Amino acid sequence: DADVTQTPRNRITKTGKRIMLECSQTKGHDRMYWYRQDPGLGLRLIYYSFDVKDINKGEISDGYSVSRQAQAKFSLSLESAIPNQTALYFCATSDFRGTGSSYEQYFGPGTRLTVT
Amino acid sequence: SQKIEQNSEALNIQEGKTATLTCNYTNYSPAYLQWYRQDPGRGPVFLLLIRENEKEKRKERLKVTFDTTLKQSLFHITASQPADSATYLCALDMKSGRRALTFGSGTRLQVQP
Numbered sequence: 001d002a003d004v005t006q007t008p009r010n011r012i013t014k015t016g017k018r019i020m021l022e023c024s025q026t027k028g029h030d031r032m033y034w035y036r037q038d039p040g041l042g043l044r045l046i047y048y049s050f051d052v053k054d055i056n057k058g059e060i061s062d063g064y065s066v067s068r069q070a071q072a073k074f075s076l077s078l079e080s081a082i083p084n085q086t087a088l089y090f091c092a093t094s095d096f097r098g099t100g101s102s103y104e105q106y107f108g109p110g111t112r113l114t115v116t
Numbered sequence: 117s118q119k120i121e122q123n124s125e126a127l128n129i130q131e132g133k134t135a136t137l138t139c140n141y142t143n144y145s146p147a148y149l150q151w152y153r154q155d156p157g158r159g160p161v162f163l164l165l166i167r168e169n170e171k172e173k174r175k176e177r178l179k180v181t182f183d184t185t186l187k188q189s190l191f192h193i194t195a196s197q198p199a200d201s202a203t204y205l206c207a208l209d210m211k212s213g214r215r216a217l218t219f220g221s222g223t224r225l226q227v228q229p
Binding site: 041104 | 120124147148150157158159160161162165167205209216217218219220221222
């Protein structure tokens with residue numbers, strides 16, 4: 001079974017609709033992240049969470065909100081979807097064993113979201 | 117302004133040759149630099165991490181260098197194979213602040229048989 005799962009994998013929605021993307025992980029990691037990827041722009045950080053009570057905005061958080069329901073679950077919501085939120089969305093996790101080190105991130109398979 | 121630059125043009129090379137990809141950055145002081153591979157429609161996969169005080173890191177056919185004076189990392193794949201064809205992303209990890217990775221936009225590598 002995959003360590004980081006995302007649902008749904010594909011979603012088409014209309015402008016103004018509320019939509020939630022879900023992420024679950026079985027790696028036991030404290031840190032979770034949401035990114036969006038657009039052609040030519042790379043991965044941009046939307047929100048990240050270092051534990052259940054620690055939620056932080058990334059560089060492009062406007063129009064998005066998140067919920068960390070448990071260590072293993074991190075959801076991304078678009079309160080009122082707009083066409084320029086059409087993108088590929090990735091959830092990722094990383095371990096943390098103390099300051100002074102860097103830890104690789106493990107990515108989910110992605111959710112392709114289209115807002116019409 | 118802060119910027120991470122990876123060559124947006126695809127790199128085409130012949131099988132067996134060494135591929136060299138570049139990651140340049142400005143106005144960052146990363147403590148670590150990571151490289152990822154991404155196949156179409158899939159999430160990135162971690163390859164290598166190098167620290168600011170390391171000049172070079174190797175893993176099998178992969179080699180990464182990190183020059184904090186030039187603000188540049190080079191990623192090499194030796195004896196390249198068609199299966200190495202993918203997009204390669206560099207990511208910076210800062211010494212302080214938010215401590216979340218900042219990714220470049222990636223370079224697509226195409227290895228011709």
